[in-house]
Amino acid sequence: LSYGLGIAYALQGALQVVLRLEIDLVSVERNLQYCEETPQEEPRSARVHNVEPAPLCDAWPDAGRLAFVDVTLRYRPELPPALRGVSFSVEAGERLGVVGRSGSGKSSLVSALLRLVEVENGAISVDGVDVRSVPLARLRAGIAVVMQDAVMFSGDLRYNLDPARACTDEALTRALRRVRLCAEADDAAEKLKEAVGEGGDNWSAGQRQLICLARAILRGAKVLVCDEATSSIDAETDGVVQGVLRERRATMLVIAHRLETILDSDRVLLMDAGAVAEEGPPAE
Numbered sequence: 001l002s003y004g005l006g007i008a009y010a011l012q013g014a015l016q017v018v019l020r021l022e023i024d025l026v027s028v029e030r031n032l033q034y035c036e037e038t039p040q041e042e043p044r045s046a047r048v049h050n051v052e053p054a055p056l057c058d059a060w061p062d063a064g065r066l067a068f069v070d071v072t073l074r075y076r077p078e079l080p081p082a083l084r085g086v087s088f089s090v091e092a093g094e095r096l097g098v099v100g101r102s103g104s105g106k107s108s109l110v111s112a113l114l115r116l117v118e119v120e121n122g123a124i125s126v127d128g129v130d131v132r133s134v135p136l137a138r139l140r141a142g143i144a145v146v147m148q149d150a151v152m153f154s155g156d157l158r159y160n161l162d163p164a165r166a167c168t169d170e171a172l173t174r175a176l177r178r179v180r181l182c183a184e185a186d187d188a189a190e191k192l193k194e195a196v197g198e199g200g201d202n203w204s205a206g207q208r209q210l211i212c213l214a215r216a217i218l219r220g221a222k223v224l225v226c227d228e229a230t231s232s233i234d235a236e237t238d239g240v241v242q243g244v245l246r247e248r249r250a251t252m253l254v255i256a257h258r259l260e261t262i263l264d265s266d267r268v269l270l271m272d273a274g275a276v277a278e279e280g281p282p283a284e
C-alpha cells in the first residue's frame with residue numbers, strides 16, 4: 001500500500017514536469033516566431049521610394065546641416081497626417097527650439113528624421129544627403145538623440161555612458177562632471193562602477209536624463225536631437241547642461257515644453273496641427 005502511494009506521487013510529479021515543459025516549449029516557439037516573422041527594418045540597404053543609396057564620406061555628417069522640405073508623414077495609411085507639408089532648415093551649428101501644443105507634431109519631426117516612420121511626401125536631408133538614401137544604421141549612428149524617457153541598460157554607469165567602450169576614463173570623468181553627476185570632490189572611478197538596475201530604476205528620472213545627456217556628449221555627433229530631454233532636471237542643472245551642449249557646436253534640435261529651455265535658441269519653430277505655424281528668433 002505504501003509503495004502504491006509513492007507511485008501516485010511520482011506520477012503527479014512527472015505530470016507536472018510534462019505540463020511545465022509544454023508551457024516552456026510554447027514560449028520558445030513564440031520567441032522563434034517573433035524572431036523569424038516580425039518584419040524588420042533593413043539596416044544596410046537604403047532603397048526606399050526608389051532613392052538610390054548615396055556615396056557617403058566617412059565623416060558624414062561632418063557639418064550637421066538639416067533641411068525638411070515639404071514633409072508629410074502619416075503613421076498608418078488610415079490615420080490623418082501627423083506632419084503636413086513641413087519645411088524648415090537648420091544651419092550647421094545652429095540651435096533650433098521646437099515648441100507647440102501636445103500632439104502638434106514635434107516628436108514626429110524626430111521620427112521622420114531618424115526614419116522610424118518613412119515620410120509620405122517631401123524629403124529630409126542632412127548635409128545635403130537625402131536620409132532615405134542612407135542606410136538606417138549609418139543614419140542613426142550619425143545623429144545623437146536624447147528622449148524624455150531615458151534609455152538605460154542594466155550594468156554599471158560606465159557601460160551606460162559608453163556602451164561601445166570607445167571612451168577613455170578621462171573623457172568619461174569629464175562628461176560626468178560636466179553634467180554634474182559627479183562633483184569635483186567625488187571619486188569618479190568609484191562613480192563609474194555604480195550599478196544601474198533594469199531600466200535604471202535605482203536612479204531618479206532627472207539623473208537618468210543626465211546620464212543620457214552625458215552619453216550624447218561623449219558620442220560627439222554633429223547633430224543632436226533633444227526631445228524633452230531635460231524635463232525632469234531642476235532648472236539650475238538644466239541651465240548648466242544647456243551651456244555644455246552649446247559649447248559642443250553641434251546642430252541642435254531642441255523640443256521642449258519649458259520655455260526657458262529654448263529661450264537661448266538661435267531660432268524657434270512653433271508647430272501647430274502638424275504644420276509650422278511660426279518661425280523666428282525667440283525674442284519674437
Ligand SMILES: Nc1ncnc2c1ncn2[C@@H]1O[C@H](COP(=O)(O)OP(=O)(O)OP(=O)(O)O)[C@@H](O)[C@H]1O
Binds near residue numbers: 100103104108
Ligand atoms: N506611433 C503613433 N501612431 C499613430 N499616431 C501617432 C503616433 N505617434 C504620434 N501619433 C499622432 O501624431 C500626432 C503628432 O504626435 P507627436 O507625438 O508628434 O506630437 P507632440 O507635439 O510631440 O506631442 P507631445 O508634446 O505630447 O509629445 C498626434 O496626433 C498623435 O496622435
